[in-house]
Amino acid sequence: MNFLPYILIALIKIAVMIGVLLTAVAYIVWLERKVVGRIQNRWGPTRVGPFGLLQPAADGIKFIIKEDLTPPHVYKPLFIAAPLIAVVFALSSIALIPFGNNFTLFGYDIPMQITGAGGGDINTGLLIILGLTSMGVYGIALAGWSSNNKYSMLGSLRAGAQMISYEIALGLSLIGVLILAGTFSLRGIVESQGGHFPGYIPHWNIFRGQIVAFFIYLTAAYAETNRIPFDLPEAETELVAGYHTEYSAMKFAMFFMAEYANMVTVACLATLLFLGGWNGPLFGPPLVQALLPLLWFFLKVFAFIFLYIWVRGTMPRFRYDQLMAFGWKFLLPLAIANLIITAFFVAYRA
C-alpha cells in the first residue's frame, strides 16, 4: 500500500477544511449580525470595509491582541482545557461529513471528505459524529465548574442537562432515516435519496414521510447548539453570560468558534439526512457537472444557517422548566411514535 500520497492528501484536505470552516464561521457571525440587524430595523456592521465585510477580520485581531485574563479564583488546568475541548470536538466532527461525490484530480480519486481512504466511507460515520458532539459537553461542563463562579456553574449545569435530554430526541429522530436508508454510512444515506418521485418531487427523506422527524431534528439541534430559543446556558438576563462568564480574549473566542462550528455540522447533517445531500439537477459541461453537487450542498447548508439566524431574530427564550417539559414530554414521545410508524411502513413494504 502506497502510504505517502494518502497521508499527503489527508493533510491537504484537513488544512483546506479547517481554513474553509473557520472562514465560514467568521462570516456566519458577520451574516448573523447583518441579518439580525435588518430584522431589528438597524444596519448591523457597516464601518469596516464595504458592507462591514472586514468586520470578522477586525474581530479576530481584537480577540488575539486582547489581554488573556485568568481570574485568580479559577481552577487553572481545567479552566484552560475547557475551551480547547469544546473547540477540538466541534472542529473534528466536520471530518466525517461528505460534501460530494469523489473528485478525480491527477489520477487520484479524492473523496470530498476527510475520513475514508480510497473513496470508501466509514460504516458508522453518523454514530461517530454523534459521539464526538456528545463529548463536546465536557468543554461546557468543565468551563462552568473550573470558573468557580455560580453563574458559570448554573450555566454549565443547564447546558449539560439540556444537551443530554435533547440528544435522546435527536438520536431517535435520526433512526427513521436510518431504517429507510438501511445504512449508517452518510454517503449511503445520500445515495439512497437520489432520483425523483413521478413528477418533479425529489426523492429526499423529508418527502418520504420523515417530515416529522425533520422538525424534531431541527428543534433538538437548536437545543444541542445552545441557540435561541434554547440558549438558556448563556441567558444573559439571568446568568450574566453563563458558562463563559469568566472567559475573555481567545479563550472566549474558542467557545464562540465551537458554537458556530457545531451549527455548521448540524446544518450539514440535516442536509445529508433529510434534504438529499448533494443531490440536485445536473446540467452543462463536465466541469460544471462536477461542481454542481457542491453548489447544491452548500446552498442547502446555507438555507439552514439562515434559518438559525432568522429564528434568533424572531423567537423569545424558553423558560427552563418549559424547555425540559418540551423535550421529554413532547419531542421524545413524538420521536418514538415516528420511529414506530416508520418501522411498520418499512416492514409492510418489504
Added chain:
Amino acid sequence: MVHLILFLVFGAVCVAGAINLILQTHPIQSALSLIVVMASLAAEYLLLGAEFVAAVQVIVYAGAIMVLFVFVIMLLNAGTEEVTHGSKIAEFIGLPSLLLLGVLMVWAVTHHSTTSVAAGSLYGDPKTIGRLLFNQYLLPFEVTSILILIAIMGAVVLAGRPEMSNIQADTPRKDA
C-alpha cells in the same frame, strides 16, 4: 503494522489513565481519567474492527454516563480527598490477591486461549450485531431492556415529589 502500534499506544494510554484514576485525590480529575480510559477503550475496539461497539462506547460511556458522573461531582461540590496510608488489610490481602490475579490472567491467556485475534480482523458492523441481538441473543436482550425499564421506574418513584402540591397549598406566601 500501523494498527498494532496504535493498539499498543492506546493500550498504554488506557492503563495510564486507570492508574491516574486511582492516584488522583480530586474526584473530578479521577472522573476525567475515567473518561480517558473509556475513550481509549473505544479506540481499541475500533482498531480491532468492532466499529459499532467503539461508537457506542463513546456515545454511551464517555458521552452520557461520564457526564452524569461529572455532574454529580460538580453538584455535590466534592472536595479533595485525604490521602491515608492505607489499611493493613490492603497490604496483607490486597497485594497478594493482585499478584495472584495477574499471574492467573497471564497463565489463562498464554495456556488456555484457543483463539487469537489480530488487529482489524473482527467483523463488527452494525448489521451483524443487530442480527445477533435480534436472533441468537433475543431473550437476554429483551430481559436487559426490562431491567432498564425497572430502573427507570425506580428512578421516577424516588425522584417524584407527590406531596409537593400540599406543601405549596399549606405554606402561606410572604407577599400575600
